[in-house]
Amino acid sequence: MPKRYKSYSELILNGLFKENPIFRLALSMCPAVGISTTLMNGFLLGIAVLFVQVASSFTVSVLKNFIHPKIRIPTYTLVIATWVTVIDLTLSAFFPTAYKAMGIFIRLIVTFSIILMRLEVFAAREPVLPSVVDGFGMGLGFMFGMMTLGFIRELLGAGQLFGHQVLPVKPLLFFILPVAGFFCVGFMMAVFNYVEYLFKKAREKRIKG
Amino acid sequence: MKRIIVIFGVILSLLIFSTPLYASANRFIVKSSFYQKDKIRIVFAAPVDRKLAEDRSNYYVYERTDPDIPLPIKDISLSKDGRVLTITFKEELNQHSPHIVVIKKIVSAGRNLGIASIMVRKSYAGFLMSILIGAMLVHNFVFTKYLGLCVFFGTTRRKATAIGMGITFTIVMVCSAMISWFLYNYVLKPLNLQFFQVVMFIGIVSLIVQAVDIILRKINPYLFKAFGIYLMLVLANCVILAVPLLIVVNGYNGIEAFVFSLGAGLGYFLALFLMSSVREKLELANVPPSYQGLSIAFITAGLFGLAFMGFSGMSIF
Known part of the structure; x- marks a missing residue:
């Protein structure tokens, strides 16, 4: 089988930017819209997803030879669900207030398509160490996306960061509304598209000139 | 026969005599x-x-x-x-x-x-109706709870796919919610294993999906061709897990759980249908280049969400 990656750093960068789960692959949009109202929420959910992704990538990669291909999807889901239960109980014990704010989203990590997709595409075919690194990169990418959204929404909506007042005014109160998550993600995607378009244009100009 | 009549008579007379005691x-x-x-x-x-x-x-x-x-x-x-x-x-x-x-x-x-x-108390039928309408419109899972979005944006490009996904999802939703409710109340609760709920709920959903996939492939290949591709997508949908969890949180009984899951499924179907109708029209519209694709879809969904906010706080019965 041809190697699909050059180095571990490339795997992590791949998860962070090239295949960013939120802005590029557009997977796991529910938390990105639903609870990215503050930076802290984004950070905690990011940590939880990072942990679940790394742990289940590791488990599946170790067990890949024992899993029957016909029932692989149910098996993967059960593996994810086990690790989600672990992080769910841990967070509810150590961070009760933040846990309450996130509602049932921690338990819903089970159904975030990004985790299942990475298991299916990567961890089920590659050795243990690259799978763990890939899971780490993807988790970091998710955390990066969530924190970017949380940063924008908390700063523009409430003028705060991590609950501390940063700006003297609230520039766009609309952004703290739950519905604004849709608009925020939509605008962010448009910005990403525009930056990509600018890069493309510059490259074409360089080639021509 | 005579004995039954006698027993019946005794019970009836007891009832008649005892009512004034507590209900005067x-x-x-x-x-x-x-x-x-x-x-x-x-x-x-x-x-x-x-x-x-x-x-x-x-x-x-x-x-x-x-x-x-x-x-x-x-x-x-x-x-x-x-x-x-x-x-x-x-x-x-x-x-x-x-x-x-x-x-x-x-x-x-x-x-x-x-x-x-x-x-x-309010009338029970009205209460059931309010659960149904609540899950469908007032707390619509897509537009006011922001769940199930990945599949939502993936399957709303065409009306036909949206309808297929909606039907498949509603059926799997109701089946899995009922089985989950039963097993939670009669297996997990007596054994004090409530912390196991996430593993069990998602396990049930994935087993149902896998079973339907295998059975449908053998029994009705035509139906499988129409709905088979949506089955796996059901698994990656947050709503399918959120509904049993919410049933547990709200402490619904069997009938209420059925109505709630039906409402959730129909609400999801409604959201898919509305969104796909708009997105078919959007393809003919003149959208700025950087907004094309998912970006404008998100903003449309946001407008829908604002509209659905109008339902909030509404109680009908």
């Missing part, structure tokens, strides 16, 4: 209902003594779930003809749970009728 004053109350947000209205069969009826210490009102917390009463008023009693409370009542009003003494036309305790 209860029968004096014709109707009781919630009124506005913070009032309970009681209609008596005949005019009652005004001084006793407007005495606050004569009443004890509580929610059925916690009998040791009396609800503070703000005001009590009797209508002019002395038959309609309105109790106003200091706080708004949670009208979804049954309330119990204990009237310690009722005096009418100089006769003491004794104690009365009545249950005030």
